[in-house]
Amino acid sequence: MTGDTLTLVAFMVLMFAGFYFLIIRPQQKRQKKQQDMLSELKRGDRIVTIGGIYGVIEALDEKSLVIKAESGALLRLVRGGVAMKQEDEVTVQE
Incomplete structure (x- = not known):
């Protein structure tokens, strides 16, 4: 292998590692x-x-869950439809 080939291989390995x-x-x-x-x-x-x-x-099972929306409506959705758990909101007092 020539020096150019080794340089190219090293560059490709570094690019993959960075990626x-x-x-x-x-x-x-x-x-x-x-x-x-x-x-x-x-x-x-x-x-x-x-x-x-x-x-x-x-309610929830393996693949889906039922949520009660703030409007009172019951909605059924797949677990993958949940973006995040809502943490308890902290109110800031001035």
């Missing part, structure tokens, strides 16, 4: 965190759907 640590690995961490959150959902949790609907979990 992995800057793009792939953080995405895997986000997916794992989302999966953990979805698996820990329970009745009574306050959630926000990916569509922006706020609600409280009324």
Whole structure:
């Protein structure tokens, strides 16, 4: 192998490593965190759907859940439709 070939191979390896640590690995961490959150959902949790609907979990099974929206409507959605758990809001006193 010539010096140019070794330089090219080293550059390609460094590019792949940079791509992995800057793009792939953080995405895997986000997916794992989302999966953990979805698996820990329970009745009574306050959630926000990916569509922006706020609600409280009324019932759930392996693949879906029923939420009661703030309007009082009951909605059934797949677990993947949950964007995040709504944390208790802290009110700021002035």
